[in-house]
Amino acid sequence: MASSRRDFLRTAVLLSAAAPLAAAGCSTTDPEEERAGGGTLEKAKSAGTITVGFANEAPYGFTDQSGKLTGEAPELARVIFKELGIGEIKGVQVDFGGLIGGLNAKRFDAIAAGMFITPERCASAAFANPEYVAKSAFMVPEGNPKGLTGAKDPAEKKARVGVLTGAVEAGYAESTGVPKGDIKTYADQASAYEALKAERIDCIWLTRISLADLLSKHEGEGFEVTEPFTPVIDGKEQFGAGAFAFRKADSDLVNAWNEQLAKLQQENKLLPILQPFGFTQAEMPTAEDTAAKFCKG
Numbered sequence: 001m002a003s004s005r006r007d008f009l010r011t012a013v014l015l016s017a018a019a020p021l022a023a024a025g026c027s028t029t030d031p032e033e034e035r036a037g038g039g040t041l042e043k044a045k046s047a048g049t050i051t052v053g054f055a056n057e058a059p060y061g062f063t064d065q066s067g068k069l070t071g072e073a074p075e076l077a078r079v080i081f082k083e084l085g086i087g088e089i090k091g092v093q094v095d096f097g098g099l100i101g102g103l104n105a106k107r108f109d110a111i112a113a114g115m116f117i118t119p120e121r122c123a124s125a126a127f128a129n130p131e132y133v134a135k136s137a138f139m140v141p142e143g144n145p146k147g148l149t150g151a152k153d154p155a156e157k158k159a160r161v162g163v164l165t166g167a168v169e170a171g172y173a174e175s176t177g178v179p180k181g182d183i184k185t186y187a188d189q190a191s192a193y194e195a196l197k198a199e200r201i202d203c204i205w206l207t208r209i210s211l212a213d214l215l216s217k218h219e220g221e222g223f224e225v226t227e228p229f230t231p232v233i234d235g236k237e238q239f240g241a242g243a244f245a246f247r248k249a250d251s252d253l254v255n256a257w258n259e260q261l262a263k264l265q266q267e268n269k270l271l272p273i274l275q276p277f278g279f280t281q282a283e284m285p286t287a288e289d290t291a292a293k294f295c296k297g
Contacts, residue, residue, distance in 0.1 A: 040109050040246075041084070041253040049088040051108040052077055055096040057164070057189060059213045059277035060114030060242070069093060072277045073112035073244070076131055079273060080260045095187070097166055100124050103247060110253070112244040114210065116168050122295035126248045128257045129291050130241035132274060132283045135228035136169065137208040139196060139215065142222050148203050151231035154178050159202040162192040169205040172231045172238060189214050196223065207240055209278050241285065241294045 044050040054061035054073055061071040069091045077089055092108050099111040103125060117127045138148045146157045154161045155177030163169040165185040173183050184201050186192040192204045193214060204211065208228040215225050231238040246254050264270040271284055 040250045041256055044081075044109065044253075045085045048086060049090055050081060050086050050110065051090045051092060053092045053094045053099050053102050053108040053111040053113075055099060055113030055115075056093055057096070057114050057210065059209060059279075061091075061093070061112065063093060072132070072274045072279060073114070075273055075277075076270075077110075077112065077244070079264070080257060083260045083263075084256055096164065100245070103245065106247075109250070110244055110246050110257075114207070114242050115245065116240045117243050117291055117294035118168060119295055119297040121245070122291075125245040126250065126254050127291040127295065128244045128246070128254055129261055130243040130285045130289055130294065131261060131270065132209075132242050132279055133285050133289055134207040134209050134240040134242065134283055135230050136172070136205060136238075136240065137211050137228045138203040138205055138226045139193075139211045139223055140203045140226060141196075142224050144224065144226065146202055149226055150229045151176050151233075154182075154203065154205070158182070160184060160200070162186055162195050162201040162204040164188065164192065164206065167206070168238070168240065172233060173205060175233045176231070193218065197221070209283065212278050236297070239289075239294070241289060243291060 040050075054069060054071070056062050059071050061069065061073045064070050074089075074091060077091075081089055092102075094102055096113055096115075099113060099115065100121065102108055103111050111125070115121070117130060121127070136151065140146070140148055146153070146159050148154060148157065148159060151172060153159070154173060159178075160182045161173045161178055162184050163173060163186070165187060170183055170185060174180065184195060186195060189206070189210065192201070195201045196204055204214075206214075208225065211225045215223060244257060246257075261270070264273070265285070271279065271281060274283075
């Protein structure tokens with residue numbers, strides 16, 4: 001459940017409709033303004049630009065073959081920040097493990113990478129309301145030889161589980177009884193897939209959305225994705241609510257983002273932004289799915 005998933009800075013890319021790669025700048029937030037209750041939003045409006053940290057995990061945020069940073073989070077950021085009067089987004093592609101640390105170190109002003117809202121993460125960052133709520137799934141060899149269909153199955157059927165370093169699925173696996181030695185962590189989806197292919201693990205545990213995207217890159221290679229399920233930990237259903245996060249001082253920026261996100265939902269414009277990346281109506285949040293709800297656990 002920790003906030004780290006991978007190492008820190010890998011590469012910087014300029015986020016615009018057809019922008020090539022470019023170096024990203026540091027945060028515009030000033031310590032004096034943070035103590036006064038933020039300032040990042042107004043400075044970003046004035047400068048016409050804001051810096052956002054993304055992780056390289058398709059379909060949430062990734063660099064495509066043309067060098068453009070895309071995915072559900074970058075595309076949503078383009079829409080919402082434009083509505084807030086910020087025309088340019090400097091997107092820094094960052095390994096998952098550096099996102100919250102980099103945010104609080106003012107290397108960027110917002111983060112988004114398929115990051116779930118958890119109580120632990122809420123202690124370190126201010127989450128916006130979720131833009132999607134996703135269920136878990138397993139990637140397994142075709143035929144699902146170990147019969148993995150739900151959260152308790154890996155422990156009960158002695159399956160070795162592959163997860164991304166620091167991702168919530170590692171906590172799910174441990175909480176449901178998978179021995180630590182059978183939980184293998186990988187830096188990215190590609191590494192986990194290679195481990196599954198080499199039979200070093202019996203399944204990969206991620207969101208259905210993420211695994212469906214991974215499977216699309218390896219069609220015909222002998223693997224499948226199980227039906228989605230919702231883990232139950234300590235009697236509570238664990239929904240994966242993904243959202244942008246900001247520094248705790250930037251409440252004005254969080255509120256402005258939430259207003260625009262709610263407007264997209266009300267006008268049925270959120271799904272069309274996310275749909276090209278494998279999201280469906282089933283992943284759309286309801287009015288009850290708020291950051292406050294998921295921060296409570």
